[in-house]
Amino acid sequence: MGCLRTDRGGEFTSIEFNDFCNENGMKRQLTAAYTPQQNGVAERKNRTIMNMVRSILAERNMPKDM
Numbered sequence: 001m002g003c004l005r006t007d008r009g010g011e012f013t014s015i016e017f018n019d020f021c022n023e024n025g026m027k028r029q030l031t032a033a034y035t036p037q038q039n040g041v042a043e044r045k046n047r048t049i050m051n052m053v054r055s056i057l058a059e060r061n062m063p064k065d066m
Contacts, residue, residue, distance in 0.1 A: 003027045004041070007030070007039060008031070008033050013030070
């Protein structure tokens with residue numbers, strides 16, 4: 001993997017995650033805080049996935065909080 005770009009969420013700034021990246025030879029880039037625009041592709045993909053999940057839940061008459 002060339003470079004992993006993440007936001008500054010706690011799950012991406014932990015010592016454990018940092019060690020994991022170092023052990024696996026991953027370079028990291030952290031985006032500026034509170035700027036989802038820097039992660040446009042990932043943010044759009046997340047939105048698409050959530051729309052798909054909502055559609056499946058609605059189709060199967062399952063609660064929305066699953």
